[in-house]
Amino acid sequence: MMADDDTINCGTHGKQPFCLVCIHLIERIFPAGEIVQVTHPGEGLPDDWTCQACADAVEAAGGDEEVLGPGRLDTLRPGCLPCCEKLLARSGIRKDPLTGSWFTTETH
Ligand SMILES: [Zn+2]
Numbered sequence: 001m002m003a004d005d006d007t008i009n010c011g012t013h014g015k016q017p018f019c020l021v022c023i024h025l026i027e028r029i030f031p032a033g034e035i036v037q038v039t040h041p042g043e044g045l046p047d048d049w050t051c052q053a054c055a056d057a058v059e060a061a062g063g064d065e066e067v068l069g070p071g072r073l074d075t076l077r078p079g080c081l082p083c084c085e086k087l088l089a090r091s092g093i094r095k096d097p098l099t100g101s102w103f104t105t106e107t108h
């Protein structure tokens with residue numbers, strides 16, 4: 001286990017769980033309905049959120065810890081959990097309070 005990787009020191013929120021969001025979700029350039037929530041069952045890690053294409057790329061690379069770093073998958077942005085959720089909300093991606101799953105809100 002690499003416990004130090006599980007948290008990030010955010011300038012706004014302080015020490016928080018570390019998570020990843022792909023830039024396609026942040027910049028709203030993902031196909032509708034293709035948001036993917038990447039979970040880490042049993043690893044105690046917070047969830048990540050990517051579009052389907054990025055999820056495929058992460059899986060092809062063998063997992064998210066393998067794809068971070070210079071010269072690797074540059075479409076993933078690390079951040080603290082509250083910041084990531086804020087970015088998602090700004091892109092119209094919200095958590096269903098009943099099911100706990102994430103969905104996009106269509107505005108057209
Ligand atoms: Zn993406």
Ligand SMILES: [Zn+2]
Pocket residue numbers: 010011012013014016080081082083084
């Ligand atoms: Zn933050």
